[in-house]
Amino acid sequence: MDQNDKKKYIPVILMLLGGLITVVITFLRSFSILAKLGSLLAVMAVMYFVGTLILNVIRHFEKVNFEKEEAERKAREEAESIALATDGNVEEKE
Secondary structure (H helix, E strand, O other): OOHHHHHOOHHHHHHHHHHHHHHHHHHHOOOOHHHHHHHHHHHHHHHHHHHHHHHHHHHHHHHHHHHHHHHHHHHHHHHHHHHHHHOOOOOOOO
16 A cells, blocks of 8 residues: 555544544533534534545645656756766866
8 A cells, every 4th residue: 555545544534533522522511412413414524624625735745746856857867968968078168
C-alpha cells in the first residue's frame, strides 16, 4: 500500500473519530435518543467535509511540490548538458 492509498482514508477516519467523541459526550450528558442521533449525523457530515477539504489541500501541495521538483530536475539536467557540451573548454574573449 503506497502513500496515496493511506491518504484516501483521512476523511473517513476524521468522520469516525468525530462520531466517537460525539457519542461519548452525548451519553455523558444524557441526551435523548433523537438528540444523540441528530448530533451524531451532523458531526459526522461536517467532519467528513472537513476531512475531504484537508485531503484536497494535501494533494494540492503534493502536486505543487512535484511540479517544482520536476522543474528543478530539468534545470539541473539542462545545466549538466550545457557543461558537457562545452566540455570545460571555455575561452575568454578579450
